[in-house]
Amino acid sequence: MRRIKWAALVIAALLIGACQQAPGSGQKPAKLTIAAVQGNEDAALKAVAPLYEQKTGIKIEIVEFPYDQLYEKLVTTFKANSATYDLVMMDDPWMPKFGTDESLQPLDSSYGFKRDSDIPDVVYDVGTWPPPRGAVPPAAKGKAAHLIGITIVGNVEMFMYRSDKGAAPKTWDEVKANADKNKAANFYGYLVRGKATNPVVADFLPILWSFGGDVFDQNWNVTIDNAASLKAVKFLVQDLKAAAQPGPESTDAADRDRLMAIGQGYQSTVWPGEITSVIQNASVSQVVGKVAYIPMPAGPSGKGVGMMGNWLLGVPKASPNGQAAADFITWLTSTETQKTYVDNGGIPARKSLLNDSALNQKNPYFSALAKSLDAVPNWRPRTDQWNAVETILGTNLNAALAGTATPEAAVQKAADAIRTLMKGAGY
């Protein structure tokens, strides 16, 4: 009888313990675990995290994964409703997937997050689901919008060129002219990041938008095979390729950065992460002070369109430490912490920091990043099917770049496959 009593007591204690671990608990945990992307994007996060432990006593454990692996890990963790991570770092094209699957806790209604006027609206919009503007997936229509992620890396794709050799191009036509003019032996007029899937699509989308093309229209009709889109494809795989490095179809960001850093490239698109880790890094780069950064040049449509590539922090639904995780986000994105974050190579989204003249001296791309955010860059289509769409588009663009398919055939094949995919997904 006594044994039964003891067993009941133990079971009750375990149940109470389990209840105390319910998601969103307000208790102060000993540790917060963050799933983060390995590389330049989480370097500043790692640098400032110990400061939070000093301030609050809560240890921040950062578990790093490479880009592709992080996405897969988050999908499996969310599907399993695992409480492994209290915070997760996400690339902005992943938000539709996690928003549709309701994998994250709403930061506004659950933890009182509000917009800060020092941070551009587009930065909050990219972390909001369903998206507050543009095409909304059928499954998300009519649902209340919630903030499910806060930007901690204010990435926007920009443009870089050798300012010691020429003036800033205002249009893509000038980009092409400069490429042809500067092309020489072992010096390439334009560096194409053309590796299949994500890399080539990231390089191409700003060109596509600047040429007035797009992947979808506002009603999810596929438009990648219309005249404007085809013109953009030809511009990349024929005009720019003619002045590009050998083997552009197998070139990724690491190869492009190396060519630029050793002084063998004139211009290319660029992400802030590439600038801080390689191009402006005096220990490896021979072109520090010789490269300038500008927002995307304009196309025939008359405007240049940059591309969002923000990294956001969100709180998984299964995290038992929701309040503590939200407190960490508040601390990390505060102006005070962001100053230290920037000192450690972080890429901020705060206007006050991006426009700070002293910080601009140290980070010559800040001004271009501020302008790019002000101009409201495009985001990749907000659909949970984006990863599959990107794979289809990126594979066919790569084929056109490699010369194994004509631009017309590649675009048609991609359009047909994307139409089939979207139809099957209920669009």
Next chain:
Amino acid sequence: MRRRGRRWRAVLITPVLAVIVVLYAFPIYWLIATSLKSRSQLFQATLSLFPEAPTLQPYADVLIDRGMWILLRNSIVVCGATVVLALTVGLLITYPITRLDVSPRVRAGVLNWALSLRFLPPIAVVVPYFAVVRTVGLYDQPLALIFIYSLFNLPFTIWMLKGFLTEIPREIEEAALADGASRWTAFRHILLPLATPGLLAAGVIVFSFSWSEFLFALILTSTPNAQTFPVGVQGLVTQFEIIWNDMAAAGTIAMLLPLVLMVLARRHVVAGLTFGVVREK
């Protein structure tokens, strides 16, 4: 005349062998040389075969700054435990079918079952196994890896041990039994010492197979609590940069332990691979 023929053969064979040695050794040399290069040397316009100012910094970066010594420790623990578990279960299965009077049908059945496990592609079981691991609370625990590695290495262990145990004459054990030893005593004091080379060879090979496993380690772990070294090595390919010197240092470290074990036990391993696995008695 015969001596001249031999000399000509040596003249012809030596360059061929030299080319083969270079082909095999060069990637290893390149790995070690890259691991000793600084990051700035990797960003030079021309590639160099030699490290200009050799540095051990990439090793320190990998093991200390990136904290991969924890993953290295996990790998050693997981692989060591896998060897112990696979050999124990392997012996429990192999002993009766080689030393006791088991019917040929049962014997063949057990061996065929083990063989069928070997043909099972790991990718086919990764999803259901993930679900099982989640349900029993072993996600992100080294134990989940130890169990699955043991299971996938079991067929190899069984077939290899079968070859070794069959080689040991039953009469030796029977003599011990006739002298009054129990089955356990005969196993422990007679059979086990004689089977040690076989166990050693099987252990080294199982350790090496487990050491380089990536798929299950990637899917079943999520933090350094259970992540193994190969998972960490893959993490050195970042979105915008491939950290070649750190990756080469990690590759050299990863290569070192199985290589040392293989060199120490090479005689037994070769013996095991040549007769233990393939010969049916």
